[in-house]
Amino acid sequence: MAGVTVRAALGALLFVTLSGPAYAASGVHGGGSTADGAALYARYCALCHGADREGHAADHAPSLRAPELFESASPPYLWYAVAYGRPGTPMAAYAKEQGGPLSHDDQHALLDWLVAEAGVARRELSDAPVRGDPRRGQQVYAQHCASCHGGTGEGVTAPALANPVLLATASDAFLRDTIARGRTGTPMPGFRAVLDDADLDAVTAFLRSRAGGWAAPAPVVVDPPDPSRAVQNSSAAPAILPLREGRFVAAADVAAALAAQRRIVLLDARPLSDWQRSHLPGALPVPYYDGIERILPHLPDDDTPIVVYCACPHAASGKVVDALRAAGREQAYVLDEGSLVWAARGYPIAVGGAR
Ligand code: HEC
Ligand code: HEC
Known part of the structure; x- marks a missing residue:
């Protein structure tokens, strides 16, 4: 009661x-x-x-x-x-x-x-x-x-x-x-x-x-990070990620690539509010409703994989991947399982404004 x-x-x-x-x-x-x-x-x-x-x-x-x-x-x-x-x-x-x-x-x-x-x-x-x-x-x-x-x-x-x-x-x-x-x-x-x-x-x-009680969280607004730091481990060898249907990459492979400090770009397609709460380590926010113009000039055009994710797991990330591929970034992929499964499996996440 x-x-x-x-x-x-x-x-x-x-x-x-x-x-x-x-x-x-x-x-x-x-x-x-x-x-x-x-x-x-x-x-x-x-x-x-x-x-x-x-x-x-x-x-x-x-x-x-x-x-x-x-x-x-x-x-x-x-x-x-x-x-x-x-x-x-x-x-x-x-x-x-x-x-x-x-x-x-x-x-x-x-x-x-x-x-x-x-x-x-x-x-x-x-x-x-x-x-x-x-x-x-x-x-x-x-x-x-x-x-x-x-x-x-x-x-x-x-x-x-x-x-x-x-x-x-x-x-x-x-x-x-x-x-x-x-x-x-x-x-x-x-x-x-x-x-x-x-x-x-x-x-x-x-x-x-089953109600556990809930109170509205305090206002929290964090400045999005500088997009010029999109590439992680920029001097390392690129992450090698097996593909499903030429488009999807598995959470286990991305987690292994992060642990091995491979070169990679992670983009978060959810609203900024979600990114602020928690995100994959080093991920930059690119909300599905904002377009890719701000981030595009900072994205590599080589063999660095660009992995985009959302909670969904494919709708918002898929929209951003389509836009990136249309802009010539063929190496943009969707994280198959999405961020909820990623977190549930205990793979690393960053909390708050920290990258
Ligand atoms: C065949 C699948 C199915 C079954 C069985 C079912 N639901 Fe649902 N229920 C849904 C879907 C789907 C929605 C969301 C409505 C929509 O699709 O727009 C929903 C919505 C609800 C909502 C509103 C929640 C919200 O956030 O809108 C409640 C409450 C709910 N269901 C309770 C129940 C209860 C209790 C039972 C069993 C007595 C039940 N449902 C059985 C599919 C089901
Ligand atoms: C990425 C997908 C996604 C987007 C985009 C999204 N929603 Fe939802 N929305 C959901 C899902 C999934 C639920 C059900 C969540 C649950 O309770 O499990 C939901 C639930 C809701 C509900 C509760 C409905 C009910 O039956 O109780 C409302 C209202 C709602 N959304 C409005 C919006 C509005 C307005 C927008 C745009 C500003 C929006 N949503 C954008 C996925 C989305």
Whole structure:
């Protein structure tokens, strides 16, 4: 039950501090924003959530057009997903104060546009905790949910339901409503016909029981490093990396090349906020939405492999590799497993602004 208290307290805080009274009262995101929500979406979000917000363009990113989402999600829920992301998943923090590209004005415009495009009215859900038997819920989860959401809530082909940001910002009623109704146009089925009320309560209580507590991180903005130092171990022999399909290199081979201090370039295609949190040693940030102009003059045009990665593991890195190859850097490759698997395997990472 501790999770409920944390969430309720955080929810109250969000409405007052971040959103402001007018925002909380009206239940909409905007108020005079001049930014173009559609253009922001195309530049920053379409890569994974799809050109038409249909979801699953990459990384099993959820639909941003399902009516149920916009009917039952509170404005702070959506705001927090975009501002702080879902740590440990490909969904990055997009708020400027976290190192992302979006100002508050941009976030208002983007969310207003998404809500307007969805074209549904929001239903006010109860803020009361859902009471159910979490042990029963665990059985329901194992039987009906784990195949997509993962045995420990890590997400397999569906969102990570044990994610601390999700559980800190989603109300019990929102979780239960999502489980009961599903999400139209996505693989998430509605369980109203399959599970009775007690089972819906139980699985909701089980999800809640995994909440670990979460507080918004302090603002952190680090100056990106000097791109002229792109090449690592510049006087050593080049890393030799076996290729899959002429495009992908394996994490084990890159880790071995780093340990042997081979010549290599590592580029991080995720938003700068992700790079700030942690990155592969010596990697330079080249966010997928920024283009390669700034970095290109500093990249070698010889046998030095250029390895690009993201969390995804292929969408953002693939976009940067395509741009590099179009600019004549044929030796640009995608890190096959991506940065989440890299970190999970215990290969070295650098934390904060350090390269
Ligand atoms: C066939 C795969 C599948 C099964 C089975 C499934 N889900 Fe989902 N679920 C998804 C997908 C995919 C999404 C994201 C929606 C989208 O694609 O836009 C989702 C979304 C959700 C969400 C919203 C989370 C968020 O961040 O948006 C909740 C909560 C949820 N599911 C709970 C459950 C529970 C509880 C069960 C079992 C009773 C379950 N799901 C079974 C695929 C599944
Ligand atoms: C690199 C791929 C990627 C990009 C780019 C991306 N997202 Fe996501 N997004 C995801 C994934 C994956 C999730 C689900 C994470 C999880 O919970 O496991 C997600 C979740 C979300 C959610 C929560 C939805 C729900 O059902 O609860 C919102 C809202 C969202 N993203 C909005 C955005 C917006 C707006 C942008 C652009 C500024 C964006 N995303 C860019 C991959 C991405």
